[in-house]
Amino acid sequence: DDDDDDDADAALNAKRERREKEKRERRRRRRAAEAASNAAAGRAPLTGVHREAVRCRLREKLLLVNCLNSLRRVAAQRLRDAPFELDFGASAGGKVRADREDDAKREGSVSPPEGFSAGKKTRRRTGGDGEL
Numbered sequence: 001d002d003d004d005d006d007d008a009d010a011a012l013n014a015k016r017e018r019r020e021k022e023k024r025e026r027r028r029r030r031r032a033a034e035a036a037s038n039a040a041a042g043r044a045p046l047t048g049v050h051r052e053a054v055r056c057r058l059r060e061k062l063l064l065v066n067c068l069n070s071l072r073r074v075a076a077q078r079l080r081d082a083p084f085e086l087d088f089g090a091s092a093g094g095k096v097r098a099d100r101e102d103d104a105k106r107e108g109s110v111s112p113p114e115g116f117s118a119g120k121k122t123r124r125r126t127g128g129d130g131e132l
Contacts, residue, residue, distance in 0.1 A: 038044065
């Protein structure tokens with residue numbers, strides 16, 4: 001019995017060590033790829049406190065995106081069966097409605113139908129005269 005327990009423990013330890021080794025290797029590859037990407041883009045690599053700050057900020061963004069998507073799904077599910085009526089007021093023309101929808105999107109009160117996503121912001125570069 002003791003031999004069986006020892007063998008089982010040894011197998012578990014070996015498996016755990018393999019997982020840890022694979023994890024370290026993945027982490028090493030990821031850092032090497034990040035360093036190569038930074039070098040190609042002419043950026044200094046993130047180290048220490050800066051790396052941790054960026055990682056935490058990205059994790060916060062991902063949590064926020066997941067939360068927003070969950071809220072959007074719950075709201076869509078609850079409002080699907082609820083009867084409601086939209087009142088556009090006296091001037092219910094299409095232009096007014098489109099303007100209100102644009103205002104709502106600009107103000108952030110309308111979620112995108114495909115959901116929210118986390119991504120890297122890209123800056124648009126302009127020439128000296130403001131042209132793209």
